[in-house]
Amino acid sequence: MMTMTEFRALFQNGLSKQNAGLVQLLGLCPLLAISSTVVNALSLGLATMLVMAASSGAVSGMRHFVPHEIRIPVFVLIIASLVTVIDLLMNAFVHPLYLVLGIFIPLITTNCIVLARADAFASKNRPLHSVVDAIAMGLGLTAVLVVLGGMRELAGQGTLLSGIDLVFGADAKQFVLHVVPGYPGFLLAILPPGAFIALGLLIAAHNWNKARAEQRAHAAIPLPA
């Protein structure tokens, strides 16, 4: 089983210390391509997290039977099958969103953060730990995606949650928040450069926060009398 300390350490790793988007800078292609709105970002983040949790669990479960030399192809096959399942599920239940996300759902297969967790963590740890680790990592990635999506959507079109009707049907259109009414639109934030600039700002904020925390911890050490 798993102790509370381990559990907390895994989540701290995934959400902040080893955050996939801000610290490891892994899986940036979907991060930059899909984060133009909050809804897109959240959906792809959750889909990636589901794939990660399932694949890490599966990889961990069969870690004693996979020969070391061919582990990567085996992992990729497992991930690809799981992505196919997610792909078909999304096509069936949230078809409009499926059309918007398009190629980026199948591309979760090649997302290096999924394979990185399978190889670096799941293949060396017990299933429960692996699943928790994958969920923590996935949540960290999703959080970055959502913040990035929020920044870009707000700056780009002055709304939040636009496209929510793609998930919950046409009635949900009333949930779209028009934060700045009559906004002229700022195309740069929606275009790829906006994603790079916003991610750069997020990473800078993260590093600044970390440096400040370290400085405070340093200052807190009492001087010898």
Add this chain to the structure above:
Amino acid sequence: MPAPFILDRSSVTQVMAWVLAALLPGIAVYVWLFGPGILITLSLATVTALAAEAAMLKTRGYPLKPFLSDLSAIVTAWLLALSLPTLAPWWLIVTGTLFAIVVAKHLYGGLGQNIFNPAMVGYAVLIVSFPVQMTQWAGPLELTGTSLTLAQSAMVIFGGDVPRATLDAVTMATPLDALRTGLLQQFTVDEIMTQPIFGRYGGTGFEWLAFSFWIGGLILWSRRIIDWRTPMAFLLGVWLTAGFLHFFDAGRFGPPWFHFFAPSVALCAFFIATDPVSGATTPRGKLVFGFGAGLLTIIIRTWGGFPDGVAFAILLMNLSVPLIDAWTQPRVYGGADRRGKEPPA
């Protein structure tokens, strides 16, 4: 080259002051030919740039006075303002200037560290994001017959209630826009060039503006503030590329003198490509940098999605500067050449 014992006391402030002074003839001609609207754009950009500069210096923990008074922010503001449409809305000017100073200058480390020309970053951001608002150019007085007064221009820029007809009477498509639209409508260059907006060499009025920027450039060159290589190579790149295309098919490509005598090309050659921070630093590198920027300007003007290509050409060449500098390092006297061959003893 001066003798080595003659000290050159030029400081950043002095260089920047000369650049600003060299822009004055251009600004005077601008006001004379296109109306006083540009003065408002220039002032607004200057105020925004200084405020942004002060805020960023304070955040980064630098002293305000020495950096604010080095005039570099004002140079950026003026270059951007001169690139923007004469009657652009105020928020466009403010957004562009903020982007130039905050992102392109200070986030990259401040003056001396910015790998991209800040004014051109501001322009590129605006033309990509707001292509429609970037078309409100005042036409030359010679053709419109009337221009907005300073008060009317302020009304237009600050979003006051100006009758559409007043605005339509003084704004016109620029020569570059006219050429572009005409070509898209399957007219030949000769047919398009019969429009009154085209003058003897460049555009009516616009060619005089270009000429006044040339004067400013010659002032800078005579003070040895800019090197002759970058502008020469840039103008040569523009002329040769446009000339080659025009020679190849005169119906579809504008003549080289039209591109050569455009104010944007003149401003770029003497004031933008010559930026000592974001441009190449070696003597041969300056030739490569200038020529490449000229070549790209014409290519982007001809096949790109936007009316002018100067900003994108400069940004692309800014990106290549580390490579250009690495490849064009001059041989140290008496040292080995690039292939490691020692000179004969």
